[in-house]
Amino acid sequence: MEPKFQELKKKLSEVSAINSAAAVLSWDQQVYMPPGGAEARGAAISTLEELGHVKFTAPETGKLIDETYAWAQGLGEDSFEASYLRAARRDYDKAVKLPAEFVGEFSRATSAAIDAWAKARANSDFKAFAPHLQKILDLNLRKAQIYGYKASPYDALLDLYEPGATKAMLEPIFKKLTEGLKPIIKEINARAGSVSNDIVKGDFDEQAQLALVNEIAGAIGYDFTRGRQDRSAHPFTTDFSVNDVRITTRTHRDYLPAAIYGSIHEAGHALYGQGTPKNFDFTPLAGGASLGVHESQSRFWENIVGRSLPFCRWLLPLLRKHFPGKFDKINAEELYVAVNRSAPSMIRVESDEVNYNLHIMLRFEIETALLEGKLKVADAPAFWNARMRDYFGITPAKDAEGILQDIHWSLGAMGYFPTYTLGNLISAQLAEKMNKDIPGWKNMPEKGDFAPILAWLRKHIHSQGRKYLPEQLLKRELGEGLKVEPFLHYIKDKYSKIYGF
């Protein structure tokens, strides 16, 4: 059976090479490509995606999977071969449902939409983006029909990002979370004036910001010999291979945390990618268990580590080094409070960890309404703005800081946003488990000692790649499935101290 398995591996490694190439083209498109290149780039990416899809879904792939599946499972559930075949079969069964011309059409639509979105956001012109959003919505509905679903088309899409999750499963989780957060937010807002972040506002040279975030990413363990950090409109992480995992960040000249925490967030994702075992590279086992689990890594580093007091104690001398004179009169406690200021925000990626999940709630509602035909694209900005008022008591002055703020829809992704909240929940579960496994881990960042934390994540999460489904992975490594309580407990404990309630 071994030769057939090798044949399958060769085939899927070629598919991975094609996908890796498409990822490079997409990275370049978002980071360095001149505007004139967009049209041909769209065609090139579409061609690669179609080629990869055709090659992956060829009947011989299915045949090789069928022929080797039982043999591989016989080698033990946790073996490389058994895990490889489980992941390959999952992906194949999904992919084989999508006709090649649909994949091509989807890819052309998103290529055009990315460009249109960037322009629409720059001009705050939702109408210019609306036809693209409509097209993306229609294609997602067709996609949901192709995959099939029971209760809502949303379920078919959600499952692509968080295998096993459904709208019906999410609703009670969101409810519990929202109800747990509400009283906390109320307490915070009642003391809104007591915490300021003025000390992280001002005029920060952008080259110095880039030097700072490169230093921070390197310190927490991001390997620059196997990656690089650039700038893009929306920060992202992309894996070309285990040994080339790239991140991007953005800089706001007048607001330092955007670059710092954007960068730590992406580095958190990238540590997962760089931690993939070498023999998983260019196989279906490379990558994260799910987007939720992936997000648990970025949020863990960004918030639970990066916004802790010990981390701020380590960070302060770095700020003084990169911005001479600006932080001389600040102490670490003041920095800690400033980077944890909680207040309603227009922009999801700039939102604090308390309010953040309400941004996801809004997107969850708008996407389900669009997909279930309860909301028209033309009415979406009004829906968005109404929810902003309901949840946060604020209204976007323009769509650029409202419905046009996220790149996800133009990338074709609907049903993706909930994974952010799942990531927040899991990150708090990871921290609770670390409390048991690594005595004193929370104080280690103070001395720049991130290695034991990374080693724990490498062992329990990164090294598993896509061997297990998310719920399975959590149960194996944490001894429990998804839970809301650790996150609520973490938030309440932290913010009651900061805001004094």
Next chain:
Amino acid sequence: MEPKFQELKKKLSEVSAINSAAAVLSWDQQVYMPPGGAEARGAAISTLEELGHVKFTAPETGKLIDETYAWAQGLGEDSFEASYLRAARRDYDKAVKLPAEFVGEFSRATSAAIDAWAKARANSDFKAFAPHLQKILDLNLRKAQIYGYKASPYDALLDLYEPGATKAMLEPIFKKLTEGLKPIIKEINARAGSVSNDIVKGDFDEQAQLALVNEIAGAIGYDFTRGRQDRSAHPFTTDFSVNDVRITTRTHRDYLPAAIYGSIHEAGHALYGQGTPKNFDFTPLAGGASLGVHESQSRFWENIVGRSLPFCRWLLPLLRKHFPGKFDKINAEELYVAVNRSAPSMIRVESDEVNYNLHIMLRFEIETALLEGKLKVADAPAFWNARMRDYFGITPAKDAEGILQDIHWSLGAMGYFPTYTLGNLISAQLAEKMNKDIPGWKNMPEKGDFAPILAWLRKHIHSQGRKYLPEQLLKRELGEGLKVEPFLHYIKDKYSKIYGF
């Protein structure tokens, strides 16, 4: 027949998209890729090249070419369709000879060699590169056997870069050129002390150099909305599409002309690419007639325009702007003399336009000797150094400034170097034709008026793409084939005035 032609166009446009993707991966590899990414990148590029090759050489491609060829020729020799089919058949007949596994092996070997070359050059360690060179040599010999040749394996390789050229054709041309240059070089060397380039040496901030060369490239017509300029170890130009043609340059902190003329050279290539008609994009008509014709564009801008006195008059205020204080006491005539200083040089790309062709002579000799089995790889550095003494009276102190200086062999290219000299010869022929067609064109650069020159090149060269073979193109547009005299006349006229003989 039209539907079959459309079918062929669709197929070849997919091949072009794959090749475009491979070009992006290769650009990234040389410009931004972290070192860890090399292995997977090699695999990804190989996969794309194999895919492109398999798709292009599929029997259906040949069948469609056969079925539409006569129909297309019936539409007139100069028609899009007739030219398309001629180029497609030429490429197909060549490509179909190469087995897919050979293409893959070649690609893997060159990926490894690029990395090995960069390290070997950094350490000046020829022995570390020798096994790679041997492998490249063996693969080139196999390639020559696959294509077939009459007199020398060199002919089969040369024909890939300069269709129709042979070693036997080049030898008398080189002889005439060398004998014409010898007395000029003798006169120059006898007056070696009379010309200095000290004013372009010193300490030039590298960011300022990049800003300068961006301004120069833009001024001569390079369109930054359809391209960009980055840094790499060896400057190059790469076309992802008609609307995304990128150049790279390098900066020497202590020697300004390296960046200026490296950049003008690559911009000259890129103007050719950006001048390709839009409907040639992703077809076999995109690209240059040959590497020799391509090089005629880069050398025309670099030397005939860029190293002229009117250009120096325009350049001087730019130098003063980007390097305040450094050029206050210099006049344009002094700058002109400095950038035209002629002296033996170790490095081909830093060599002046008089000595340059002897560097090509050396490479022509070493490559033919290697390919004809008259020289062993291990003995190549000694051969190189002996020829350097013969031609220039100088010996490289280390292989990094000798046999390891060029990237070409590691890219798999043998038989490529002569095209540089062909480019020099053609560039002088273009200038003679412009004398007749554009009165006073030589003085136009003084006022930054490059548009009439570019328009002439657009009309006579760029807009033709790959419609005609090089010799055919020259006869159509210049009314003559390749000639040595215009170049010799240009050199003698220019340097006798500069050196006073």
